[in-house]
Amino acid sequence: MSDDKTVLGLVGSPNKQGRTNQLVSAALEGAAQAGAPVELIHLADHVVQPCRDCLPWVCQSNLKCSFPDEAFELLSGKLLSCGALALGSPVYWWDVSGLVKYLMLKMFRVHARGGPLNGLPALGLAIAGGTGNGLISGLRPVYHFLQILQMRPLAPVPATRFDFDQALARAREQGAALAGQRNQRQPFASVAERLSAYDRLPYLGLDRFQERRLLAGLVCAALPPEAGLSQGLARAEALRAAGDSLAALEEIGRVYDAGVELFEKL
Ligand SMILES: Cc1cc2nc3c(=O)[nH]c(=O)nc-3n(C[C@H](O)[C@H](O)[C@H](O)COP(=O)(O)O)c2cc1C
Structure with a gap:
C-alpha cells in the first residue's frame, strides 16, 4: 500500500x-x-x-x-x-x-x-x-x-x-x-x-512519594518473596496515609536501599 x-x-x-x-x-x-x-x-x-x-x-x-x-x-x-x-x-x-x-x-x-x-x-x-x-x-x-x-x-x-x-x-x-x-x-x-x-495517562501525575513507592515496589518485585520487605512498603504507605509525608519518604527510602542491596547480590 x-x-x-x-x-x-x-x-x-x-x-x-x-x-x-x-x-x-x-x-x-x-x-x-x-x-x-x-x-x-x-x-x-x-x-x-x-x-x-x-x-x-x-x-x-x-x-x-x-x-x-x-x-x-x-x-x-x-x-x-x-x-x-x-x-x-x-x-x-x-x-x-x-x-x-x-x-x-x-x-x-x-x-x-x-x-x-x-x-x-x-x-x-x-x-x-x-x-x-x-x-x-x-x-x-x-x-x-x-x-x-x-x-x-x-x-x-x-x-x-x-x-x-x-x-x-x-x-x-x-x-x-x-x-x-x-x-x-x-x-x-x-x-x-x-x-x-x-x-488521563498513567504514571505522569505521580507525586514524589508515589514515584519512590513505584520504584521500591519494582525493586522488591525483582527479589525472592522471602526478602521480607513488604512490611516496610506497608509502613511507608500507612505513614503517607496518615499525612506524614517526610516519614513516608524516609521509610520508602529505607526499603529501596535494603532492596537494592539484596538485588546487587542476586
Ligand atoms: C549523566 C548520567 C546521568 C544519569 N542519571 C541517572 C538517573 O538519574 N537515574 C537513573 O536511574 N540512571 C541514571 N543514569 C544511568 C542511565 O539511565 C543508564 O545508564 C541507562 O541505561 C542509559 O541508557 P542507555 O543504556 O541507552 O545508554 C545516568 C547516566 C548518565 C550518563
Whole structure:
C-alpha cells in the first residue's frame, strides 16, 4: 500500500547498543509484527544544534531553522512524514538526555504554533538504568513534548534495570498499538480535549512519594518473596496515609536501599 505510514523510532542515547535502543527497538518489533513499516534513527547520528532563539521569529512561518542544521532538517522531516512515533530517552539526572532535549526545543520553536503533528499517535519510553531514580520524572519532558506538539499519546513505558524485561514486553505491546493507529490520525478538536487525554495517562501525575513507592515496589518485585520487605512498603504507605509525608519518604527510602542491596547480590 503506497500510503502505508511508517512507525518512526528515535533513540535518544549516545550509546547505540544500550537500553534505550533496546526499548525503542522492542516497540518497533511490535509495530513490525503488527504489519507496519518501521524506521529506527539514533539521535547520536543526527545531533541537533541548540535553538538560538533568534529574532525575528521567522522559523514559525517558513518552518525552517534560519541556521544550517542538517540533523534538524532530517529529523523534523521524518517526524512530519511518519505515521506514528516511539521516542526513547535515557534518564540522566531524573531528566531526558541532551540529544533529546535539543531536538524537542527546536521542534517547539519551529513547529509548535502550526501544529502539524496534531493527532500523531506517539509513545514515550524512558530508561532509568542506574539507581532507577527519575523513572517517571524522566518521562515527563517526553510527554510534555508530545503534548505541546499535539500528538495523540499512548500510555508511557517507564523502565528500570529492575523490571527491564517487563518493560521490553510493554514496549512491544505499545509498538503494536502504534502500528494499529498509524494510518488513521485523530487530531484533537480542542486544547481541552488534548489536555484531558494527557491528564488521563498513567504514571505522569505521580507525586514524589508515589514515584519512590513505584520504584521500591519494582525493586522488591525483582527479589525472592522471602526478602521480607513488604512490611516496610506497608509502613511507608500507612505513614503517607496518615499525612506524614517526610516519614513516608524516609521509610520508602529505607526499603529501596535494603532492596537494592539484596538485588546487587542476586
Ligand atoms: C549523566 C548520567 C546521568 C544519569 N542519571 C541517572 C538517573 O538519574 N537515574 C537513573 O536511574 N540512571 C541514571 N543514569 C544511568 C542511565 O539511565 C543508564 O545508564 C541507562 O541505561 C542509559 O541508557 P542507555 O543504556 O541507552 O545508554 C545516568 C547516566 C548518565 C550518563
